[in-house]
Amino acid sequence: MTGEPQLMNEEEFWQSSAQRQYIRGYARYTRTSPDAVLGATLARVATVAPPNVVTPALVGAYPSGLAVYVAVVGNSGDGKGLAEGVARKLVPDLLDVGETLPVSGEGLATLFAGRRPLPGNDGENRSRGTELYCVNQRALLSVPEIGSLGATMGRTGSTLEPVLLSAWSGEPLGGQNVDENKRLRVPAYGYRLNLITGVQPANAGILADRDGSGLPQRFLWCTTRDLGAPNTRPPQPTGTFTFKTDRLKELQPTSLTLNVLYSAGARERMPLLENGGDPYPLHVMRYPDEVYEAADRDRVMALHDQRPDGMNRHSLLLTIRVAGLLAILEQRDDLLAVTLDDWKAAQWLVRHSIGTRERCISEGRRMCNRKRADRIADGIESKTLGQQMAEERREREQQRRLQRCVDWIPGYLQDKDPNRVGVPVGTLRNDLTKADRPYLDKAIDVLLQSGVIEKRQGERGGKRYALADM
Structure with missing residues (x-):
């Protein structure tokens, strides 16, 4: 068989x-x-x-x-x-x-x-x-x-x-x-x-x-x-x-x-x-x-x-x-x-x-689900659940925008800085959408810690960033 x-x-x-x-x-x-x-x-x-x-x-x-x-x-x-x-x-x-x-x-x-x-x-x-x-x-x-x-x-x-x-x-x-x-x-x-x-x-x-x-x-x-x-x-x-x-x-x-x-x-x-x-x-x-x-x-x-x-x-x-x-x-x-x-x-x-x-x-x-049902039965769910959902939406949106910055920066540096001289942080910020700009510094920290990008010294002491040499 x-x-x-x-x-x-x-x-x-x-x-x-x-x-x-x-x-x-x-x-x-x-x-x-x-x-x-x-x-x-x-x-x-x-x-x-x-x-x-x-x-x-x-x-x-x-x-x-x-x-x-x-x-x-x-x-x-x-x-x-x-x-x-x-x-x-x-x-x-x-x-x-x-x-x-x-x-x-x-x-x-x-x-x-x-x-x-x-x-x-x-x-x-x-x-x-x-x-x-x-x-x-x-x-x-x-x-x-x-x-x-x-x-x-x-x-x-x-x-x-x-x-x-x-x-x-x-x-x-x-x-x-x-x-x-x-x-x-x-x-x-x-x-x-x-x-x-x-x-x-x-x-x-x-x-x-x-x-x-x-x-x-x-x-x-x-x-x-x-x-x-x-x-x-x-x-x-x-x-x-x-x-x-x-x-x-x-x-x-x-x-x-x-x-x-x-x-x-x-x-x-x-x-x-x-x-x-x-x-x-x-x-x-x-x-x-x-x-x-x-x-x-x-x-x-x-x-x-x-x-x-x-x-x-x-x-x-x-x-x-x-x-x-x-x-x-x-x-x-x-x-x-x-x-x-x-x-x-x-x-x-x-x-x-x-x-x-x-x-x-x-x-x-x-x-x-049982806990949520208990809160509804106690008459406190309608307000606190709405607040909780709003807070969760804000957190998800913040995480999404941070991740967008993390994903965007390496591709941008690859296109704009192929020689890895470094792009000023101001240029990076200006080329981001206004909604994403508040997350730039944190995204840079994440990429620096993970070794994807490196910090370069600008001519006047400014911050510049380039893809890391692998």
């Missing part, structure tokens, strides 16, 4: 792997959710996986990384933090990586890159400058509540959301600062950023409302619920959880190799070894033919504009990554080989994730 392979069900998912059996047993022994514990565990596995361990170029020209973002869904007190603590018990060794909160998009680059004086710089001769080096090759962002992440992303001019999107895709991070000694750039394949956050349904809109950028689609959504949990606490599972980080540590690049990569800025610009070999080889995971076929079908549908609308456009790539992490979790003799069972398990888990996400978003919307 031909056709698609039989899909896994939930019980087959947990029973078809000794590792997953142990995770479910240990979660139930500790009275936590197996789903949430598994999600947090996969985030920790992705963290210890070196940045040069990648999935193959199933489509396109370049291999992809294994970064994973996990959203643990539950109300206050449901055990989001407990599940992360159990995962920490199962995978305690993150190879000296700290768990931190994201402060800003620009700040994420400092987790991986730093600058230090060039060799021979004795402190008196500052003309030798500094060099870029790798501070750390991996990081795990731990955000107990999505609200704190949303507050940071919601600040006017914040670059946190686009940086998180870039980091998930494994793209270079950092900007082109005017001062070379302050430039921090993190090259592709030279870092691995993962994230775990707790999401209460009431706050699900913080992610759901960003579906246009693809942010919620990139998350693996897990629930704190376990409807199959026994009434009597089961005993601790026998045996031990066999995942060890040492095998992954053997694959990671040396500090010296990473520093050369950071200095060069990209693998392609690194000097070849004396024997002509690759100076920064990638460890490419191996997938069954069914995965290549699925990736090809997905790309044909995208090219034909036949993909379904909605939040599932990244589900295939997420499934590919989850399959790789599930394979690494097994720690078979062939560490980087993904089996067909791994692939089918990843398909079940991502389908389960999509269902969890949709239920969370729907519940959050129902809660918002």
